[in-house]
Amino acid sequence: MRLKHKKALVTGASGGIGRAIALQLAREGCWVGVHYFDKEEEAKQVQTEIENQGGKAYLFQADLSEVAQAKSIATAAWEAMQGIDYLVNNAGISYKKHFLDVDEADVDAFMDVNFKGTFFLSQTLAHLMIRHQIEGSIYTITSVNALRPGLGLSTYGATKGALETLMKGVAMELAPHQIRVNTIALGAFETDITAPVWQNPTLLKEVNDGIPMGRFGQPYEAAAVIVDLLSSGSYLTGASITLDGGLLLMRGYGKPNLYDTEK
Template sequence: MRLEHRVALVSGAAQGIGQAIALRFAQEGADIALNVRKDDERAADTRRQIEALGRRCAVLVGDVSRVADVRAVVAGAVEQLGRLDVLVNNAGIEKRADFLDITEDDYDRVLDVNLKGAFFLTQAFATHLRDSGRGGKVINISSVHEELPFPHFTAYCLSKGGMKMMMRNLAIELAPLGITVNNIAPGAIRTPINAKLLDQPDLLQPLLAQIPLRRLGQPGDVAGVAVFLASADADYVTGTTSVVDGGLLWHYQEQ
């Protein structure tokens, strides 16, 4: 098992990509801290699945857009599980709006969750590692839209573009502490955030035509790359984005 004796904190871990990563990490031997907005049945089910694999699991409620919450989440994870070795910044939202119509509240919410949350979770995590005298791994779940324009989702693209530059900066700044920082950029993945798309063939089929592999990705496709980046196999990998998109990014054509 590639992550045995590791402890990982995953934000937005109750569903979709975050849940898949948490479960895959547990299968690889890691104990898991789940950061969720609500300790609801989805979180409880994820915890049950992790514990059924023989791993410890802590559920930590906190809104990543609030700095006090993210610091409490990291402190709670360390208190309950003893340490942290891996951070997965997965929590994210998107708001569809024409640029001329987007509200300040929607802009703030997207940037606060997607970018500010990852920024300050990483800060709290890196502080814990520095104070513990250990290195570790930061994995950001970004998007192909850190590179690819996405009309009507400008705030989302801003947040993911910012995450790319944050990753590149922190890979350099945190390297002396033995902390690697990398992004995973998923393309079109079967997750709850894409539920509307999956129910509308008139939207889904043109998208599939843009993907050379002619299918949507599964959360497990992203989780497999996350395991690699969290493992010793990736100890010399930092400052990079791994694209998981079936070829979409290099084949996409604006309609």
């Protein structure tokens, strides 16, 4: 119960890594705000699981691609939970598309959810933390593709890279208020988004061969690291923690091919 009497808002918490983070926070005694976009039933299941373990959970729906909703969920969660100590920016979108096929709608989608939604939610909550003198913490989930591009992931990686730069600046500016700001750059994890890979034996072997630990990470492994850092990282700010099983230590997988101009 290392986080007893603490309160956290986790975005994208209806499934995958966000769900694992929410559950792990609750096991440590934290009250948890469970954000979801369109998976209400899954979010309710997370809430029920937390409450069945004796924890306390709140549900918050918002489309983070809309700046107004990104801001309003921060204030709604703050009021409902009577303050927030931790924000975990986990929500985001990811899909592969060749640079030459990316259109304005793709760029807008990645920027609106991954960058702008995270930006304005964090900003609004930081204002509240400062106003109420909360020495809180903000963790943002990014990606190894923010640090090293992946095939078909240049646009996605660019938005995650922008978050890496943003949060380092935010860490400096919020440090005088004792608000710690860090990022977690994740590698290959077994979630719904990556299912087309880990459910395909051929693709799975190809990816695993490029990971020194030889396997995908599990959501609970990401959750464990974040919760440990929240409970002990009182002097950690402006850091980027890479959690990838050693993926970035190797050359990676996949080889670029000529663009098919006939498609």
